[in-house]
Amino acid sequence: MQQDSTRRSNRDRTEATRAQLIAAARKLFTEKSYAETGTPEIVTAAGVTRGALYHHFADKQTLFAAVVEREAAAVAEAIERASPPTLDARDALIAGSDAYLAAMRAPGRTRLLLLDGPAVLGRAAMDAIDNRHGSRSLREGLIAAMRSNTMTRLPAEALTALLAAAFDRAALAIEAGGSAEDYRAVLIALIDGLSPTRLQALRPARTR
Structure with missing residues (x-):
């Protein structure tokens, strides 16, 4: 039971981080364009680490x-x-x-x-x-x-x-x-x- 709860908690955190990155990227891509947006800006806006970005997405x-x-x-x-x-x-x-x-x-x-x-x-x-x-x-x-x-x-x-x-x-x-x-x-x-x-x-x- 505790193992299932841990798995759900990990999955929730993963989905939350992914959602934060997508939301932050959307805002920057629409405000500045894709070409003018850098990954450092995205991770700062999302409040996550650069490692978290590349854990979820291969690249920009x-x-x-x-x-x-x-x-x-x-x-x-x-x-x-x-x-x-x-x-x-x-x-x-x-x-x-x-x-x-x-x-x-x-x-x-x-x-x-x-x-x-x-x-x-x-x-x-x-x-x-x-x-x-x-x-x-x-x-x-x-x-x-x-x-x-x-x-x-x-x-x-x-x-x-x-x-x-x-x-x-x-x-x-x-x-x-x-x-x-x-x-x-x-x-x-x-x-x-x-x-x-x-x-x-x-x-x-x-x-x-």
């Missing part, structure tokens, strides 16, 4: 990846909370879109996920993180809409990639001062434009 880039992963998970959680299974497929996609735009307005998040993330980790690593979080949620929502026949059946991976790019561009534009209402309206139009009836109406009439 690995710590940055953990920060990005946590941010991406937070966005996905917000989307999933906003689009429960009780909503129909179209409403879930709209609610998820709204949740994404709102979640991306957290200070520093667009910089971490959309600017520094790809620059520091590379596109392939960022795509892998996205596929575990936000892109996964979007893909599941699109597949649900196609299965319910509220959206034309299209290749799910390609559709997810293109819509995700539109959402990311909207988040960046809003961060830069663009109208959130305008970008939201266009995103909703994109989603609704994929309905079978809308696409059928856009097809040119056949000539005899």
Whole structure:
């Protein structure tokens, strides 16, 4: 029993130290940028030793990846909370879109996920993180809409990639001062434009 308690205590301390490092690094990365932040600053801000940093993370880039992963998970959680299974497929996609735009307005998040993330980790690593979080949620929502026949059946991976790019561009534009209402309206139009009836109406009439 005492051994189990000791193991739990050690695990709690480990998780607490890791969380301190991620929180301190996030603050510095968003205030100063990844390139301008040094590991001595991070350990000082976290209140831990340099040895503790390298016990949990191989280097600064690995710590940055953990920060990005946590941010991406937070966005996905917000989307999933906003689009429960009780909503129909179209409403879930709209609610998820709204949740994404709102979640991306957290200070520093667009910089971490959309600017520094790809620059520091590379596109392939960022795509892998996205596929575990936000892109996964979007893909599941699109597949649900196609299965319910509220959206034309299209290749799910390609559709997810293109819509995700539109959402990311909207988040960046809003961060830069663009109208959130305008970008939201266009995103909703994109989603609704994929309905079978809308696409059928856009097809040119056949000539005899």
